[in-house]
Amino acid sequence: MKTYRIAVIPGDGIGKEVVPAAIKVLDQAALLDGRFQFEWTTFPWGCEYYLETGKMMPENGIELLKQYDQIFLGAVGMPNLVPDHVSLWGLLIKIRRELQQSINVRPAKLLQGLPSPLRQPNDFDFIVVRENSEGEYAESGGRIHSGQDEVAIQNAVFTRKGTERAIRYAFELAKTRNGHVTSATKSNGITYSMPFWDEVFTQVGKEYEEVGQASNHIDALAAFLVMKPENFDVIVASNLFGDILTDLGGAIMGSIGIAPAANLNIEGLYPSMFEPVHGSAPDIAGQGIANPIGQIWTGKMMLDFLGYQDVGTRILNAIEQTLAQGIKTPDLGGAATLQEVTDAIIDCLT
Numbered sequence: 001m002k003t004y005r006i007a008v009i010p011g012d013g014i015g016k017e018v019v020p021a022a023i024k025v026l027d028q029a030a031l032l033d034g035r036f037q038f039e040w041t042t043f044p045w046g047c048e049y050y051l052e053t054g055k056m057m058p059e060n061g062i063e064l065l066k067q068y069d070q071i072f073l074g075a076v077g078m079p080n081l082v083p084d085h086v087s088l089w090g091l092l093i094k095i096r097r098e099l100q101q102s103i104n105v106r107p108a109k110l111l112q113g114l115p116s117p118l119r120q121p122n123d124f125d126f127i128v129v130r131e132n133s134e135g136e137y138a139e140s141g142g143r144i145h146s147g148q149d150e151v152a153i154q155n156a157v158f159t160r161k162g163t164e165r166a167i168r169y170a171f172e173l174a175k176t177r178n179g180h181v182t183s184a185t186k187s188n189g190i191t192y193s194m195p196f197w198d199e200v201f202t203q204v205g206k207e208y209e210e211v212g213q214a215s216n217h218i219d220a221l222a223a224f225l226v227m228k229p230e231n232f233d234v235i236v237a238s239n240l241f242g243d244i245l246t247d248l249g250g251a252i253m254g255s256i257g258i259a260p261a262a263n264l265n266i267e268g269l270y271p272s273m274f275e276p277v278h279g280s281a282p283d284i285a286g287q288g289i290a291n292p293i294g295q296i297w298t299g300k301m302m303l304d305f306l307g308y309q310d311v312g313t314r315i316l317n318a319i320e321q322t323l324a325q326g327i328k329t330p331d332l333g334g335a336a337t338l339q340e341v342t343d344a345i346i347d348c349l350t
Helices: 015-033 046-054 061-065 084-098 160-175 193-205 216-226 239-253 293-306 309-324 340-349
Strands: 001-012 036-042 070-075 101-111 125-131 141-143 151-154 180-185 210-216 232-238 260-264 272-278
Touching: 001 015, 015 036, 015 070, 015 293, 015 309, 046 084, 061 084, 070 084, 070 293, 084 272, 101 239, 125 160, 125 216, 125 239, 141 210, 160 180, 160 193, 160 232, 180 193, 180 216, 180 239, 193 210, 210 216, 216 239, 232 239, 260 293, 272 293, 293 309, 293 340, 309 340
Parallel strands: 001 036, 001 070, 070 272, 125 232, 180 210, 180 232
Antiparallel strands: 101 125, 101 260, 141 151, 260 272
């Protein structure tokens, strides 16, 4: 039996509640399958750790994480005590960058039992591939002067290597799905980076003539996702555009609280990291009513990445069966607790 060593970072707020719930589901799925098992090691890093030590993670944190097969992250943030730029850049983004998790993948689909806020949603199922290491979130720029003459400069950095890597991953992914890639651009308003992005998309696309291809400006694309999300299969986007589109994907599903994500080191040199899209939700932390579906679906993505797509599909089916039975947390209009939703998903697995 294969054993996977997983580094667990529950983080802050509801992360400490939904991560143990997801681990229960993953352990049960592994037990039922019989081919593999998980060995979990928990690290208490996050905002509470920062308030005690002045750091979001220890100096040797990255080296510790390199010893594991994958990373399972909960949520990061305690905005009333730790500024977001400190918490994110000190843990989440630090891990993404230093472990070269250059691809971010986030799916969105119409789930059975969960009404979409769209008036007439058709059966949509798309994935956003987001360049995860550079682009608009590059650490390039600065501030000079102060007062009325103060200047802030933020440089977007697009390398051919990073851009091509994300676009090529999107095309390869589309070959396993419905065979279509849409590129998010804004070359009519952003002078240099987006025409460059378009050029690389066109060049890579010539190698995938069997895959349908389109390029949409980001503002129109956001509108299309609301109007006809069923028209999309794989969307590839820069760091900022992908970030925005994936929150929109969660919204049209019915809640950002159910949306999963994967930060992938596709070369296999370092562990990848799996985290839900939602935040730490300090307003409901500790009440036992947090929605565990985003974290559980994130675990499904980890199984897919490890090669157990059939087990991952069973988990997603169990999530949909639970929702169809009306077992939902308050954020989805239900009255179930986190524990009740978790137990119901485990029951549907068996």
